[in-house]
Amino acid sequence: MGVKVCKFGGTSMADAAAIENVAKIILSDNSRRYVVVSAPGKRNKEDIKITDLLYECNREAVENGDCSKSFSKIKTRYIEIANDLKSDVDIESILEETEKEINRLKSSDFAASRGEYLNAIIMAAKLNFKFIDTAEIILFDQNGNFDSESTNALVGEKLKSSDYAVLPGFYGKDRNGNIKTFSRGGSDITGAIIARAVNAELYENWTDVSGFLACDPRIVENPRQIAVLSYKELRELSYMGASVLHSESIFPVRKGKIPINIKNTFKPEEKGTMILPSEMYHKSGNVVTGIAGKKDFTVINIEKSLMNNELGFARRVLSVLEQYNISFEHMPSGIDTLSLVIETATLQNGMLETILEGIKKEVSPTYLYVTENIALIATVGHGMTSSVGTAGKLFSALASENINVKLIDQGSSELNIIVGVDNSDYEKCVRAIYKAFK
Amino acid sequence: MGVKVCKFGGTSMADAAAIENVAKIILSDNSRRYVVVSAPGKRNKEDIKITDLLYECNREAVENGDCSKSFSKIKTRYIEIANDLKSDVDIESILEETEKEINRLKSSDFAASRGEYLNAIIMAAKLNFKFIDTAEIILFDQNGNFDSESTNALVGEKLKSSDYAVLPGFYGKDRNGNIKTFSRGGSDITGAIIARAVNAELYENWTDVSGFLACDPRIVENPRQIAVLSYKELRELSYMGASVLHSESIFPVRKGKIPINIKNTFKPEEKGTMILPSEMYHKSGNVVTGIAGKKDFTVINIEKSLMNNELGFARRVLSVLEQYNISFEHMPSGIDTLSLVIETATLQNGMLETILEGIKKEVSPTYLYVTENIALIATVGHGMTSSVGTAGKLFSALASENINVKLIDQGSSELNIIVGVDNSDYEKCVRAIYKAFK
Numbered sequence: 001m002g003v004k005v006c007k008f009g010g011t012s013m014a015d016a017a018a019i020e021n022v023a024k025i026i027l028s029d030n031s032r033r034y035v036v037v038s039a040p041g042k043r044n045k046e047d048i049k050i051t052d053l054l055y056e057c058n059r060e061a062v063e064n065g066d067c068s069k070s071f072s073k074i075k076t077r078y079i080e081i082a083n084d085l086k087s088d089v090d091i092e093s094i095l096e097e098t099e100k101e102i103n104r105l106k107s108s109d110f111a112a113s114r115g116e117y118l119n120a121i122i123m124a125a126k127l128n129f130k131f132i133d134t135a136e137i138i139l140f141d142q143n144g145n146f147d148s149e150s151t152n153a154l155v156g157e158k159l160k161s162s163d164y165a166v167l168p169g170f171y172g173k174d175r176n177g178n179i180k181t182f183s184r185g186g187s188d189i190t191g192a193i194i195a196r197a198v199n200a201e202l203y204e205n206w207t208d209v210s211g212f213l214a215c216d217p218r219i220v221e222n223p224r225q226i227a228v229l230s231y232k233e234l235r236e237l238s239y240m241g242a243s244v245l246h247s248e249s250i251f252p253v254r255k256g257k258i259p260i261n262i263k264n265t266f267k268p269e270e271k272g273t274m275i276l277p278s279e280m281y282h283k284s285g286n287v288v289t290g291i292a293g294k295k296d297f298t299v300i301n302i303e304k305s306l307m308n309n310e311l312g313f314a315r316r317v318l319s320v321l322e323q324y325n326i327s328f329e330h331m332p333s334g335i336d337t338l339s340l341v342i343e344t345a346t347l348q349n350g351m352l353e354t355i356l357e358g359i360k361k362e363v364s365p366t367y368l369y370v371t372e373n374i375a376l377i378a379t380v381g382h383g384m385t386s387s388v389g390t391a392g393k394l395f396s397a398l399a400s401e402n403i404n405v406k407l408i409d410q411g412s413s414e415l416n417i418i419v420g421v422d423n424s425d426y427e428k429c430v431r432a433i434y435k436a437f438k
Numbered sequence: 439m440g441v442k443v444c445k446f447g448g449t450s451m452a453d454a455a456a457i458e459n460v461a462k463i464i465l466s467d468n469s470r471r472y473v474v475v476s477a478p479g480k481r482n483k484e485d486i487k488i489t490d491l492l493y494e495c496n497r498e499a500v501e502n503g504d505c506s507k508s509f510s511k512i513k514t515r516y517i518e519i520a521n522d523l524k525s526d527v528d529i530e531s532i533l534e535e536t537e538k539e540i541n542r543l544k545s546s547d548f549a550a551s552r553g554e555y556l557n558a559i560i561m562a563a564k565l566n567f568k569f570i571d572t573a574e575i576i577l578f579d580q581n582g583n584f585d586s587e588s589t590n591a592l593v594g595e596k597l598k599s600s601d602y603a604v605l606p607g608f609y610g611k612d613r614n615g616n617i618k619t620f621s622r623g624g625s626d627i628t629g630a631i632i633a634r635a636v637n638a639e640l641y642e643n644w645t646d647v648s649g650f651l652a653c654d655p656r657i658v659e660n661p662r663q664i665a666v667l668s669y670k671e672l673r674e675l676s677y678m679g680a681s682v683l684h685s686e687s688i689f690p691v692r693k694g695k696i697p698i699n700i701k702n703t704f705k706p707e708e709k710g711t712m713i714l715p716s717e718m719y720h721k722s723g724n725v726v727t728g729i730a731g732k733k734d735f736t737v738i739n740i741e742k743s744l745m746n747n748e749l750g751f752a753r754r755v756l757s758v759l760e761q762y763n764i765s766f767e768h769m770p771s772g773i774d775t776l777s778l779v780i781e782t783a784t785l786q787n788g789m790l791e792t793i794l795e796g797i798k799k800e801v802s803p804t805y806l807y808v809t810e811n812i813a814l815i816a817t818v819g820h821g822m823t824s825s826v827g828t829a830g831k832l833f834s835a836l837a838s839e840n841i842n843v844k845l846i847d848q849g850s851s852e853l854n855i856i857v858g859v860d861n862s863d864y865e866k867c868v869r870a871i872y873k874a875f876k
Contacts, residue, residue, distance in 0.1 A: 239746070239773040251743055301849075305689055308677070308765060315756035322750040329746065332849030333768050334856065335677040335816070339849040378773070389837030391846065396834050399827030408829065408848040408855065411739075411770030411777040417846065418772065 002201025005034045007169060007191030010041020010049060011208040012265035013119055016084030023126050025206070025268050034159065034198060036169045036191040037123050039115020040077060050074060050115035051184075054102075058111035061103045067111075071099045078118055089125045094118065109171065110179040116168035116187060124166035132158065132165045134190060138172025140180045146172070148193075148252065155197035167194060188246035196256035203253055203260045205245060210264040211273025212237065212244050215291040219430045224438070226290055228274050230281040233289045233380050234260075236416050240292035240378040244273075287387050288437035291430055293377035295423045296344040297329065298352065299407065302359060303337045303367040313363060314338060320358035324351065329376065330409045330418065339407065341420065344372065374406055375426035379433050380416045391417060397436035403429050440639025443472045445607060445629030448479025448487060449646040450703035451557055454522030461564050463644070463706050472597065472636060473604045474629040475561050477553020478515060488512060488553040489622075492540075496549035499541045505549075509537045516556055527563045532556065547609065548617040554606035554625060562604035570596065570603045572628060576610025578618045584610070586631075586690065593635035605632060626684035634694035641691055641698045643683060648702040649711025650675065650682050653729040657868045662876070664728055666712050668719040671727045671818050672698075674854050678730035678816040682711075691715075725825050726875035729868055731815035733861045734782040735767065736790065737845065740797060741775045741805040751801060752776060758796035762789060767814065768847045768856065774804075777845065779858065782810065812844055813864035817871050818854045829855060835874035841867050 008022050026032045039050040053074050057067035075095050082091040098118065102111045117133070124131035137155045141147040151172070159165065169187025174180045182189050188205060195203035212226040212234075229237075231254050238247035244262055253260055260275040307313050314331065317338060321328055330341040347355065356368060384390050391410070394417060398405055407420035421429050446460050464470045477488040491512050495505035513533050520529040536556065540549045555571070562569035575593045579585040589610070597603065607625025612618045620627050626643060633641035650672075652662040667675075669692050676685035682700055691698055698713040745751050752769065755776060759766055768779040785793065794806060822828050829848070832855060836843055845858035859867050 235743075236773045248744070254743075305673075305692075306686070308767065311763060311765060312756070312760040314766070314769065315753055315760055318750070318753035318756065322753055325749060327746060327749060328752070330771050331752065331769050332847050334847070334849045334854055335674045337849055385844075386842055388840050388842055389834075391843050392830070392834035392837035395832070396827075396830035399830030402826050404824055404826055405829050405848070406823075408846045409770050409772070410843070410846040411772045411775055416772050 002031055003034070003198050004029065004032045004202045004204055005036065005191055005195040005198065005200045006032050006204040006206060007036040007187055008038060008265065009187070009207040010038040010051075012206050013037055013039070013123070014041045014043045014047075016081050018265070019081065019085060019123065019126065022123075022206070022265060025265065026127060031201075032204070033164050034194050034200075035123065035127070035129065035166045036187055036194060037116060037119045037166060038169055038187040039119055040081070048073070050077060051112055054111045054115055055108065057102050058106065058108045061111070062106045065103055067099060067102050071102065078122070082122060085122065085126055087122055087125050089122055091118070091122065094121065107178065109181045112181050113168070113171035113179050116170045120166045120168035127164070127166060129164040129166045130162045132162060132167050134167050134169070134171060135173045135179055138190065138193060140172055140174040142175050144174060144180060146182070146189075151193060152197050152252075155194060159194070159198055182248070183246070185246040188249035189252070192249040192252040192260075195258050196252040199256060200258050203258050204263055205260055206263045206265045207244060208264065208266060209244060210267055210270045211262040212242060212290060214289070215430055215434045216241075219427045220434045223434060224286075226273050227271065228276060228281070229289060230382055231275060231277055232415055233382060234275050236378055236380045237290045237292045240376065241294045242290065242292040281382070283382050286437065287381050287384055287390055288379055288433075289381040291377065291379050291433050293375055293426060293430060295375040295426055297374040297376055297420070298342050298344045298347055299371040299374055299420070300340040300342065300356065300359070301337065301367070301369050301371060302339070302363070302365045304363065304365045305336055307336050307338065316362050317359055320355060320362050323358065324355060326351065326355060330407070332407050332409055341374070341376070341407065371406065373423040374420045375423045375429070376418055376420050377426070377429050377433065378416045378418050379437075382415060385410055385414045385417060393436050394419075394433060397432040398429060401428055401432040403432065440469055441472070441636050442467065442470045442640045442642055443474065443629055443633040443636065443638045444470050444642040444644060445474040445625055446476060446703065447625070447645040448476040448489075450644050451475055451477070451561070452479045452481045452485075454519050456703070457519065457523060457561065457564065460561075460644070460703060463703065464565060469639075470642070471602050472632050472638075473561065473565070473567065474607045474625055474632060475554060475557045475604060476607055476625040477557055478519070486511075488515065489550055492549045492553055493546065495540050496544065496546045499549070500544045503541055505537060505540050509540065516560070520560060523560065523564055525560055525563050527560055529556075529560070532559065545616065547619045550619050551606070551609035551617050554608045558604045558606035565602070565604060567602040567604045568600045570600060570605050572605050572607070572609060573611045573617055576628065576631060578610055578612040580613050582612060582618060584620070584627075589631060590635050590690075593632060597632070597636055620686070621684070623684040626687035627690070630687040630690040630698075633696050634690040637694060638696050641696050642701055643698055644701045644703045645682060646702065646704060647682060648705055648708045649700040650680060650728060652727070653868055653872045654680075657865045658872045661872060662724075664711050665709065666714060666719070667727060668820055669713060669715055670853055671820060672713050674816055674818045675728045675730045678814065679732045680728065680730040719820070721820050724875065725819050725822055725828055726817055726871075727819040729815065729817050729871050731813055731864060731868060733813040733864055735812040735814055735858070736780050736782045736785055737809040737812055737858070738778040738780065738794065738797070739775065739805070739807050739809060740777070740801070740803045742801065742803045743774055745774050745776065748801075754800045755797055758793060758800050761796065762793060764789065764793060768845070770845050770847050779812070779814070779845065809844065811861040812858045813861045813867070814856055814858050815864070815867050815871065816854045816856050817875075820853060823848055823852045823855060831874050832857075832871060835870040836867060839866055839870040841870065
């Protein structure tokens with residue numbers, strides 16, 4: 001029988017009732033052997049996530065050496081959960097120890113990791129599974145980057161001796177023995193790492209929605225749900241803002257060619273979204289699988305006569321960005337023109353001016369000007385661009401809504417067309433594309 | 439009264455009758471003070487251009503030290519022209535001297551330049567204008583690049599003392615005193631240089647067509663003629679293959695903000711195409727000014743997970759191209775994908791393989807593959823991309839013709855949309871776009 005690795009998100013683990021529900025799901029299928037949990041999320045709109053409270057604790061520890069103000073709220077939540085679950089975990093002692101360590105270490109990563117840590121201990125007891133701390137098996141290298149191959153070997157080895165286990169998501173340990181977290185939402189990555197290491201037949205990622213939607217439901221009412229996605233489509237949609245799954249969680253499972261099933265903890269009977277490696281993937285009926293986008297890009301426009309004859313022109317422009325550690329998203333070009341599309345957030349505090357100065361020095365452009373407040377929208381679907389008429393449909397839809405297309409980029413991926421529009425046209429643009437390909 | 443600089447192309451100067459006609463045009467307007475001439479072109483389809491014969495002469499001179507075989511044909515043409523014009527130029531002596539020099543110098547640039555040289559002498563005598571050899575006034579620097587500012591000063595100075603002059607196009611002199619030519623069609627550049635230096639009110643470029651057509655007449659029957667073009671539109675159309683005017687001739691006149699008028703020597707009453715600096719340019723009725731394109735590009739497609747997180751990824755890819763002196767035309771990108779669009783002609787003799795090897799070493803891509811036989815088509819028009827619906831119309835037109843769009847690039851120029859299609863779809867694509875915007 002194949003092994004399933006299940007990851008449960010914060011809303012699925014927000015209180016005792018939710019945890020009871022999760023336990024029922026896990027125990028209903030005994031191939032669900034490895035469980036990765038997030039920290040308790042929000043129980044209602046006004047609630048604060050445990051992880052946010054923990055970051056606050058660390059700030060207090062750094063400033064006053066005492067995090068008790070925020071930690072008291074954390075204590076209350078966990079004690080309530082443990083009591084409601086009639087847990088035999090000595091949660092109060094563990095909490096006391098945790099508070100001391102937060103005050104002592106003053107490490108943001110350590111503090112943040114404790115939400116998952118505590119939740120995993122409670123969950124392991126509830127399920128009568130073994131608790132295995134991911135600090136012992138998920139490794140980061142000397143540069144603070146996740147060390148995928150060492151981790152894979154170590155996790156595989158360690159889990160051999162445990163048929164059933166609960167593991168905290170979100171963190172591991174670096175070479176100096178310090179706790180190090182992934183970026184926010186990183187429990188998705190932990191689950192994917194475990195799934196790869198145990199060569200799971202399926203990685204179930206349980207959350208509070210029934211999978212991926214074809215576009216943002218805050219923009220389009222009741223968008224179509226996506227039944228099947230390829231890894232690549234997922235990667236493109238995630239990168240461009242679809243936020244069900246952490247965009248980096250794809251890499252471990254891709255290496256192991258393991259399907260991911262996004263499931264709804266509160267509607268476990270629904271099929272959710274299945275994410276498949278290309279070997280298993282067959283294109284479904286829709287030309288466009290999904291639409292995702294992000295606002296707030298800045299476009300630096302460079303014009304120079306005979307630019308194309310100047311060998312290394314673009315390379316020199318890009319070297320300026322690199323010098324200041326700035327990434328670019330796209331580089332559309334015309335004759336004698338080159339545009340750099342950059343996340344506006346990375347150009348704050350005079351960085352834009354510094355970059356412009358650098359470009360002036362490096363390539364002496366004839367004109368150099370900036371367009372701000374650009375939103376990028378990716379329309380994604382396998383074989384989409386090789387399907388005749390996709391671009392026509394897309395741009396006709398934008399035209400009929402009077403949307404001015406600022407830039408277009410369609411490269412080799414045959415998987416997406418990216419358009420740039422004014423921030424103010426973003427929602428209208430997503431709606432128009434969705435409607436055109438419904 | 440303003441000064442006009444006139445350049446006459448090869449077909450306009452192909453024989454005595456044509457030259458008589460040109461003389462009439464020049465003398466009909468006494469503001470036509472500086473005349474730049476090409477070498478005699480073809481008199482009929484089977485004819486050989488003088489310049490081609492001169493390159494052949496140089497080959498003979500290099501191989502046998504004697505170019506008389508091909509030079510005899512040149513002699514016949516010029517003697518015929520001089521006789522028919524009843525010219526008092528001692529053309530036979532000049533030809534004899536020229537033949538000796540070709541044999542002695544064995545310089546391809548020198549040989550090629552003699553067509554314009556001889557024609558200018560004959561034309562100056564015909565008009566009773568002064569002959570001024572451009573070898574004395576158009577300068578190239580130590581790297582063989584045109585030295586625009588030194589030339590501009592020198593031409594301005596030298597022409598002050600000549601109210602009326604004929605100058606040979608196509609060439610100048612380098613720092614070592616050797617004749618150096620521009621690329622083929624370079625008499626257009628000479629004319630533009632003279633126009634700038636004398637601060638002409640107009641640069642008339644006389645050729646055998648009545649100006650620019652909205653697209654290639656070999657593809658679309660009787661395409662619309664373009665009445666007014668901006669410098670920028672001209673540059674984009676020329677770069678992408680519209681061949682009425684040498685693409686580099688724009689730079690000198692742009693500096694001087696001098697309008698260019700493309701005129702037909704054989705229909706001098708027609709208005710031709712007026713090319714204006716942006717200060718003088720007002721958009722006419724057509725959204726799309728023109729369509730131009732080129733076949734035979736190769737696309738190198740690079741895929742790598744998390745490429746966008748890898749600072750300097752694109753810069754390193756481009757450094758490989760630079761190392762081998764290869765220019766790229768466009769670099770469309772998706773998420774985790776990057777494509778390089780390169781002229782196929784520059785990737786011959788194993789260069790493609792060398793580049794692929796270099797990219798592999800430099801950035802270790804996950805996938806690396808090549809798409810060949812791609813044609814690029816630029817649809818050009820001022821303000822086109824800010825005109826709502828242009829992209830929709832364009833791509834709908836391609837869809838209705840079942841054309842598969844391989845890549846799209848629309849950057850900041852607001853002046854063009856570039857699409858990539860299979861070579862085999864090239865003509866169909868141009869026709870479809872022309873029809874859509876007729």
